[in-house]
Amino acid sequence: MDDKKYTPVIGLEIHVELKTKSKMFCGCLADYFGHKPNTHCCPVCLGLPGALPVPNKTAIDWCIMIGLALNCKIPNFSKFDRKNYFYPDLPKGYQISQYDKPFCIDGKLEINVDSYKKLIGITRVHMEEDTGKLIHSMVDGKDVSLIDFNRSSVPLVEIVTEPDFKNSKEVKIFLQKLQQVVRYLGVSNADMEKGDMRLEPNISLKITGEKSLPKYKVEVKNINSFKFVEKAIDFEIKRQKEILESGETPAQETRGFDEKKGKTVSQRSKEEAHDYRYFPEPDIPPIKFTDLEIDSLKKAMPELPDEKFKRLQKEHSLSEYDSEILTREKSTADYFEEAVKIGKDHNVLPKQIANTIINKKINVNNVLPAELIKMIISTTQVAAIDEGELEKIVKMVLDENPKAVEDYKNGKTQAIGFLIGMISRKLNNIKLDSQKVKKILERHLN
Amino acid sequence: MDLNGLTLTAVKKGLLKKDFSSVELVKSCLSQIDKFDSQINSFITVCQETAIKQAELSDEEIKNGNDLPLLGVPIAVKDLFLTKDVRTTAASNVLKDYIPQYDATVVEKLKDAGAVIVGKLNCDAWAHGSSGENSDFGPTKNPWNKEYIPGGSSSGSAAALASGMCIASTGTDTGGSIRLPASFCNVVGLKPTYGKVSRYGIVAMASSLDSIGHFTKTVEDNALFLNVTAGKDILDATTPDIKVPDYTKNIKNGLRGIKIGIPKEYATKKEGIDENILRVFGDSLKQFESLGAKIIEISLPHTEYAIACYYIIQPAEVSSNLARYDGIRYGNTRQNFGKEAKRRIMLGTYTLSSGYYDAYYKKAMKVRTLIKKDFEDAFNKVDAMITPVSPTLPWKLGEKINDPLKMYLSDIFTVTANLAGIPGLSVPAGFINGFPVGIQILGKHFSEELLYRIGYAYEQETKFYEQKPNL
Numbered sequence: 001m002d003d004k005k006y007t008p009v010i011g012l013e014i015h016v017e018l019k020t021k022s023k024m025f026c027g028c029l030a031d032y033f034g035h036k037p038n039t040h041c042c043p044v045c046l047g048l049p050g051a052l053p054v055p056n057k058t059a060i061d062w063c064i065m066i067g068l069a070l071n072c073k074i075p076n077f078s079k080f081d082r083k084n085y086f087y088p089d090l091p092k093g094y095q096i097s098q099y100d101k102p103f104c105i106d107g108k109l110e111i112n113v114d115s116y117k118k119l120i121g122i123t124r125v126h127m128e129e130d131t132g133k134l135i136h137s138m139v140d141g142k143d144v145s146l147i148d149f150n151r152s153s154v155p156l157v158e159i160v161t162e163p164d165f166k167n168s169k170e171v172k173i174f175l176q177k178l179q180q181v182v183r184y185l186g187v188s189n190a191d192m193e194k195g196d197m198r199l200e201p202n203i204s205l206k207i208t209g210e211k212s213l214p215k216y217k218v219e220v221k222n223i224n225s226f227k228f229v230e231k232a233i234d235f236e237i238k239r240q241k242e243i244l245e246s247g248e249t250p251a252q253e254t255r256g257f258d259e260k261k262g263k264t265v266s267q268r269s270k271e272e273a274h275d276y277r278y279f280p281e282p283d284i285p286p287i288k289f290t291d292l293e294i295d296s297l298k299k300a301m302p303e304l305p306d307e308k309f310k311r312l313q314k315e316h317s318l319s320e321y322d323s324e325i326l327t328r329e330k331s332t333a334d335y336f337e338e339a340v341k342i343g344k345d346h347n348v349l350p351k352q353i354a355n356t357i358i359n360k361k362i363n364v365n366n367v368l369p370a371e372l373i374k375m376i377i378s379t380t381q382v383a384a385i386d387e388g389e390l391e392k393i394v395k396m397v398l399d400e401n402p403k404a405v406e407d408y409k410n411g412k413t414q415a416i417g418f419l420i421g422m423i424s425r426k427l428n429n430i431k432l433d434s435q436k437v438k439k440i441l442e443r444h445l446n
Numbered sequence: 447m448d449l450n451g452l453t454l455t456a457v458k459k460g461l462l463k464k465d466f467s468s469v470e471l472v473k474s475c476l477s478q479i480d481k482f483d484s485q486i487n488s489f490i491t492v493c494q495e496t497a498i499k500q501a502e503l504s505d506e507e508i509k510n511g512n513d514l515p516l517l518g519v520p521i522a523v524k525d526l527f528l529t530k531d532v533r534t535t536a537a538s539n540v541l542k543d544y545i546p547q548y549d550a551t552v553v554e555k556l557k558d559a560g561a562v563i564v565g566k567l568n569c570d571a572w573a574h575g576s577s578g579e580n581s582d583f584g585p586t587k588n589p590w591n592k593e594y595i596p597g598g599s600s601s602g603s604a605a606a607l608a609s610g611m612c613i614a615s616t617g618t619d620t621g622g623s624i625r626l627p628a629s630f631c632n633v634v635g636l637k638p639t640y641g642k643v644s645r646y647g648i649v650a651m652a653s654s655l656d657s658i659g660h661f662t663k664t665v666e667d668n669a670l671f672l673n674v675t676a677g678k679d680i681l682d683a684t685t686p687d688i689k690v691p692d693y694t695k696n697i698k699n700g701l702r703g704i705k706i707g708i709p710k711e712y713a714t715k716k717e718g719i720d721e722n723i724l725r726v727f728g729d730s731l732k733q734f735e736s737l738g739a740k741i742i743e744i745s746l747p748h749t750e751y752a753i754a755c756y757y758i759i760q761p762a763e764v765s766s767n768l769a770r771y772d773g774i775r776y777g778n779t780r781q782n783f784g785k786e787a788k789r790r791i792m793l794g795t796y797t798l799s800s801g802y803y804d805a806y807y808k809k810a811m812k813v814r815t816l817i818k819k820d821f822e823d824a825f826n827k828v829d830a831m832i833t834p835v836s837p838t839l840p841w842k843l844g845e846k847i848n849d850p851l852k853m854y855l856s857d858i859f860t861v862t863a864n865l866a867g868i869p870g871l872s873v874p875a876g877f878i879n880g881f882p883v884g885i886q887i888l889g890k891h892f893s894e895e896l897l898y899r900i901g902y903a904y905e906q907e908t909k910f911y912e913q914k915p916n917l
Contacts, residue, residue: 043548043647047770049541050528050550050647054683084766084798093769277798279807282654282763284683 067104550647622860629884
């Protein structure tokens, strides 16, 4: 969708739901997916009179870990704010979020796009709470809207990028990488279908070469698949280009994505924009971090995909291709390393393990690493056999099979396979290092 | 013997010595309510049956030799405190049918301490007011003169206690809502340090200013009560984990060597300050001096901005806190909000709006920091401060109802403690034309123990608390 005259300016807002045990501000179970409506609720997440929020320490730690993984700075002072707006799924009439002092700021993430690498700026990463869920349904023949508060106050991390993307492909690659990072950290399942990750691209077009950002911005709300983000962005670029070509400026607005029609539709214009009346959340004291606390969080973080990719490649002499596939998911990489450890005792090389996992598409959840090693041994490993013993048997087989020896000398090189088979049979059909046996045979035959 | 007229300390002794039973005591309070509350209007809900049942259980416990700090003691609770299965209205029609699913932490602590809850007390709706007249359940009358207001917002809490309808009562103080009615009704009222007592389960007014306190007949009673309610609550993130001392322990240590500051901005003749109040205040200073305290004049230079600052921050938080009463839940529409609540919702919504935030809310927060600093500086020089509670005597019902600004100014001496988060204890200091007058003792954060010591010495010398209204 690159165009010479216009350059797309694309930024992202991404919501990631954390998989902490309890909710953001109360002790209710945070796991809501597939549970009976309104069974994971209490005065706090129902916003009852008098109820107060108490922040979930783990959720804050995890938010900061996401920030650190995205190379953000972690300011020593942070706080929560109230975002005031009315909606039936928001029982307090405000959402507890972060406004001017987010937990993480000024980060970046590198992406690999086919032929080039690119740094995407991360504006901020902040912590907030999810809302309840509206369910539009039919009860006693009447159209009704029901509210399920199981999701209310589930911890949500919002990641905002700089408008650094030029096309939908870069966006998709970034999102895949972000999903991978979040999964590596083990802080979210980042499952798009379950709504663990929600995407809001903002798109505008500028005249190529111009430095300043366009005067308008179109936001597309709540898209729940990478594919739809691509489609929505491509659609918007085309739509906005047409408007610009006709000499007009696209309206500043929020649009939604119609999955069936594959296009975006206007939802809310600038004039209808909310005034959220942010102010510091008085029920939660400001949060201060010492450098030591941030350092210890850094140390507690698992190895991230980029580091793991480089380390595996280096430590185990893997190809870039192998290392990339093995580190796509943390579970595969962990499995590989476990197998390498076991393989070491059986002279199974990391490369053999990598090949087997990749080529045989091993299901890392079903096959234990030790079983994988056994499998590799049974298909490739030679039996430990005494050299002298082997020499004897080779001689014996050559004496017993003059026809085959004759054939070989007459140029029928395949006769050597027959001879190896005979040697193997003498050794009760154990698996032999055929290359080695072949060399001994050749020495005798020549 | 009028059991209902006894102090908490006396009641505790009598119950333990089995001079009387909890049932007798509770019944004497209930009969007082029965006799006089139609005139005073201090209760919204009276828990007659459950109170007697609870008293019977308490008597069992006492008989079995068990003791708890408030075992068998009749306590009444401001109707802002959520009580499980007992209607909690915040004195507003919006919540007139609301029956909570849970107890406020303080209510739970009172119950665990053996208290018998006799009922829910009237107040200004949502605690918005200084007179009690903003209640949707009708105004509470001052037991000292029923044509006058008892002070608010905890109007019922002070009036019921002064009328002998309970042995102690709870209240909330966001800008003076405990200290003002305590002063107007000749009872002792504590606004604790912000965060000293949990706010969980209490209908929020302005979250950064709300302090949860109580009313008692004497200073010692007050300390006993705080022993029960104070402390860290895992459900309130603004309660620090600071050890709770026995507040009665050092109460009798006297005033020798204590330095008491008099903020000159509070104690000088100014428009709006009743001269008689300044005279009574002057008398109290002489008492303190004779008790061995050193009186030092100090300055709190930003005092004049306090009301303006308070009336930006407080409505801003109110507007957000009342958003949950959206007309969908709790069964009553937003039309049920009274004028004062609507006024504050509009004020707060306005000052928080984009384009106005910096000029109002942000600036007010800066002023608040300066007011806090005023106190920090002053407490480097003195151990505590004494000021009048109110610039005027109680006023006639209806007198200021159409002049909200005048009503707001009655909090002029009390709001600063809320802005600074420090504790304030209001104690009876005498009478003018038959109306009680109080003084407040202010201290550093978490200095309640010292406030009680000062209050106790003064009270034992003056004994104003012994005077009762003629109902």
